[in-house]
Structure formats: C-alpha cells, structure tokens
Amino acid sequence: MAVSAERTKDGGHLRPSSISDGVHERIYEKLMALEISPGARILIDGLARELNVSQTPVREALNRLEREGLVRKAHLVGYSAAPQLTHKQFEDLYDFRLMIEPEGARRACHDMTAETLARLQLAAADMEKGEQPVDSNSRYSRFARADAHFHDEIMKIAGNEVVRQALADQHFHLHIFRLMFHSRVTQEALEEHERLVAAFRASDADAAYAAMHNHISRSRDRLVAAFA
Template identity: 30%
Template sequence: MTQKFAPLAPRGAALGDEVHARLADAILDGTLAPGEQLRDQELAEWLGVSRTPVREALQRLERVGLVEVIPHRYTRVALPRAEDDTMEFVAYLMGNLTRMTAARATDETLREALTYADDMVHAARGEDRAALAERSYAFFSFLTRAADNVAVRRVMKEAEVAIRRDIKDWRPFVDCPVARGGLYQEYRDALAARDGAVAEDVLRRIHGLA
C-alpha cells in the first residue's frame, strides 16, 4: 500500500491518543476507506511508532464501530452504520443534554450555548443542509461540555468520531426551510428560558421522534 501518513510529531499528548486521533481522522476523511484492510505493522511504520499504540487505537475504534476485527482473518475499516439509528441516538442524547444544560448551566455558559443555537437557527432557515449539519454538530459538541456531566464526556470521547462518520450525509427531517427554521427558533427560545422539557419536546419534533 502507498504511504498514507506522515510520521507523528510528538505534541505532548499521550501517544495512544495521538495515534487514535490520526486513524480516526483518516477514516472520517476517506484516507482509510470503508472495507480497507488495516495492518498494524504497516500503520506503525507509516506513523513512526511501535505496534502497541496502533493496536490500542484499533481496539478503541472497534469498540465504537469504526473498525471491524475478525480474529485470524482481517482487521478493516467498518462500513457505515444505518444513519437513522445514529441520528435517533444523537437526538435523544441531545434532549437529555438540553435538560441538563437548562437546569445547571451558568448564565455565561447559557449565553454561549445560545450563540451556537443562533448559528444553528440561521442555518435551519436556509437551503444549505451541510451548513445546518455543521452548525448542529457544533452546538451538540458544546452541549456535551455545558451539561457538566462526566459520564457524558467519557462516552462522547470514544463515540464522537463514530457519530461524525455515521451522520455526515444527514438530511433534516423537516424539509421546508420556513417550518424548519420556526422549530429551531422554538427550541432556541425554550433553552433561553431554561425550559428543558419544552426544548426537548421541540427537539423531538425537529427530528421526527415526537
């Protein structure tokens, strides 16, 4: 196989985390394509590291479904999961994060969350679905921090890359920009009022789960 990576330049982070991040990014951007076989020795040589951090990174990626391992046969980049399953998981998780943020965020954190929400509302009123997906994910990522829940952060540290891969071709449930923008505005206003229950209800309507 052709050399696909420049050797890692140590940045002070744990080597295993750096290898994991590099491989995850390569899967996301298609450098490592779905179905492509992965050989730990080859990856280690490309990255200029030993096989140990590569094996650890592949195990982490297997746990979240980005890598498929069949013992004594192959290790390969997994095919994408069903987008609907991942989007359902994200929507329900985002509802819980909304409730936690509404209940416990400081005023300053809430204002920052609303800045992200305003960007999302603006994108929802347009026709650029990729922009809406990008703004929505930025908001979702912020909520994982704003909710101030250690368990959520631990889960997302491992699952984030798989979620990003599975929903990269996401399309909004509400097709009409006017109706869609109105729902996103309702969600934003409920969060601003710290009404987590209403915000979660609107979020489910946005994603067709009500």
C-alpha cells in the same frame, strides 16, 4: 507522515502517551474522511510505517478506536474499519434519537443552572469558534467530536445516566459524519444548536423540546441524501 511527540519539561524522554494520542488522532481523521474505507482491513505494520512509529502506539490507537465504534476486531483476521451505516440503521438511529433527545432537552431545561448553562454555551461556542482545523481531515474529526460533546452535555444535565450511556453507545455522531460532511451540514447544525441554547437561556422547556426535535429531524433530512 510522522507523528510528533512531546518531551518532558526538563527535555527528557519522549512521553509515550503523546505518541499514542497523535497516532490515534491521525487514524481517527483517516477513518472520518474515508481515507480508510468502511469495511477495509487495517494493517498495523502498514500504518506504523506510514506514521513512522512502532506498532505499539498503532495497536493502542486501534483499541481506542474499537471502543469508539469506528474499528472492528475479528479473531484471526485483525482490525477493519467499521462498516458504513445502512439506510435502515440510519433511520433506526434517528428514530431512537427523536424518541430520546427532545425529552432529554426538556428535562435539561428544568434542571438547568447558571453553571450548567455556561458549560453548554461553551460547548456550543467551541463548535464555531474553537481551534481551527489544519486541513479537511481534521475538520471531519473536530466537528464530529464537538457535536457529540454538545449533545452529551445536554443529556448529562438531564440527569438520566442510563439514557445518556445508551446514546453514547451508538456512536452515532461519528457514523453520521462519515456519511456526508460539508459547510451546509455544519452551518445549519450550528444555527440549530443556537436555537436550543436560546431556549435553555429562556428556561422554556417546551421550546427546548421543539428545538431538539427540529434539529434532529433536519439533520436526518440533510444526511439521508447519502443513500440516494
């Protein structure tokens, strides 16, 4: 599969960033859809041939994916897909989220303004009504990114950058969507997000806390079946 690239407005040279972004997106989708299995080695030359690009944008994409937690790099070994979460890691991540995010939602509610509420509503709407994925692979990546953005917006409004960064560093949205992805998971998450937004609209901090706690608990219940 070739990766398309954009030209400058005057029809000049290809923009390298466009090629790099396209390669990143394609590898990201392959990782999320488990086309590249967790723990599997990733051969740069093989991906370059498959995507019909040079090795340089592949290396750039893999460096980005390493920062995003989906790829590992080992000395003298090279790149490999990040291993799948173990059951214990999964439970630890959800315990961490339950300790942090409901209180974050409560604080965000106290600090909510008309502007930040509008931004949060846009993030929620993008998950349901944004650009439609072209295939099942892009569906994995798009929903995971939108879900991560929605939760990050809440923590941004809550105002504690240490906590926000601690959550971001876990890359849990990317890892949990590699566990299981189907319409029930996404539809129920959308409904739970709407209940969160409704609590923010009503300026009800206790309802926001409860809605976030319920959302994370139900998310854990939906996904734990992956370990059965």
